[in-house]
Amino acid sequence: MSLLPEGRRFLLAPSLLSANPLSVEASIARLGGEEDWLHVDVMDGHFVPNLTYGPGFVRALRARYPDAFLDVHLMVQPPEDFVDSFAEAGADLLTVHGEATPHLHRLLGRIREKGCAAGVSLNPGTPVEWIAPVLHLADLVLLMSVNPGFGGQKFLPEVLEKVTALCRRRAVRGESFLVEMDGGLGPDNVDLVVSAGCQVVVAGSAVFGAPDPAETLRRMRHSGEASTHGGSCGA
Numbered sequence: 001m002s003l004l005p006e007g008r009r010f011l012l013a014p015s016l017l018s019a020n021p022l023s024v025e026a027s028i029a030r031l032g033g034e035e036d037w038l039h040v041d042v043m044d045g046h047f048v049p050n051l052t053y054g055p056g057f058v059r060a061l062r063a064r065y066p067d068a069f070l071d072v073h074l075m076v077q078p079p080e081d082f083v084d085s086f087a088e089a090g091a092d093l094l095t096v097h098g099e100a101t102p103h104l105h106r107l108l109g110r111i112r113e114k115g116c117a118a119g120v121s122l123n124p125g126t127p128v129e130w131i132a133p134v135l136h137l138a139d140l141v142l143l144m145s146v147n148p149g150f151g152g153q154k155f156l157p158e159v160l161e162k163v164t165a166l167c168r169r170r171a172v173r174g175e176s177f178l179v180e181m182d183g184g185l186g187p188d189n190v191d192l193v194v195s196a197g198c199q200v201v202v203a204g205s206a207v208f209g210a211p212d213p214a215e216t217l218r219r220m221r222h223s224g225e226a227s228t229h230g231g232s233c234g235a
């Protein structure tokens with residue numbers, strides 16, 4: 001299964017972490033329908049030093065936006081305890097951190113059994129070799145380009161090497177996972193990550209902190225589409 005619609009080079013996933021928590025609907029309306037996915041950051045105060053939403057938030061999003069693609073980024077430990085409830089709440093994609101469980105192989109299988117696409121994420125300090133044995137079970141790899149826990153941090157360019165390594169491996173093995181980048185992204189650097197081969201770009205503060213979030217997404221789309229392909233790794 002590929003999550004990338006035919007003819008699309010990359011998708012934009014605004015992160016609700018930077019939306020106004022008192023008026024999430026109004027924040028989503030300000031995206032003007034320019035978003036491809038809605039990125040939902042779930043934090044447990046244990047795997048990461050911050051707290052956000054539970055499955056009830058995803059259930060409410062699903063009820064209000066039945067056609068939205070809900071990209072749920074689980075920064076929780078152990079993720080095994082939460083996969084079923086977020087799947088049943090209506091997530092489309094559940095991404096778990098490779099660092100958060102010794103049972104990644106079993107867990108990715110469980111996510112698919114629950115009817116969701118399965119994603120695996122890595123912190124900036126974790127090498128891609130860590131997840132090599134499970135890549136055939138993944139629909140998406142989410143590379144953190146900041147240390148997880150907070151929005152508004154600076155993009156760490158050293159993670160671009162991981163995109164190159166993953167794209168090479170994907171081509172050699174004929175695998176189909178997408179590569180998503182998350183953290184410190186916006187109109188000024190989307191071209192860099194799309195040309196490196198990323199197919200999903202998350203952006204929180206750059207979108208919701210802008211005077212016109214819809215226009216910011218249009219600028220990001222234009223910049224990413226105009227970027228040059230990065231050799232054999234370009235999407």
Ligand SMILES: O=C(CO)[C@H](O)[C@H](O)COP(=O)(O)O
Binds near residue numbers: 018041146152184206
């Ligand atoms: O997973 C995350 C943080 O752990 C967020 O998705 C990410 O930080 C997005 O925010 P910003 O674009 O402001 O960096």
Ligand SMILES: [Fe+2]
Binds near residue numbers: 073182202
């Ligand atoms: Fe995220």
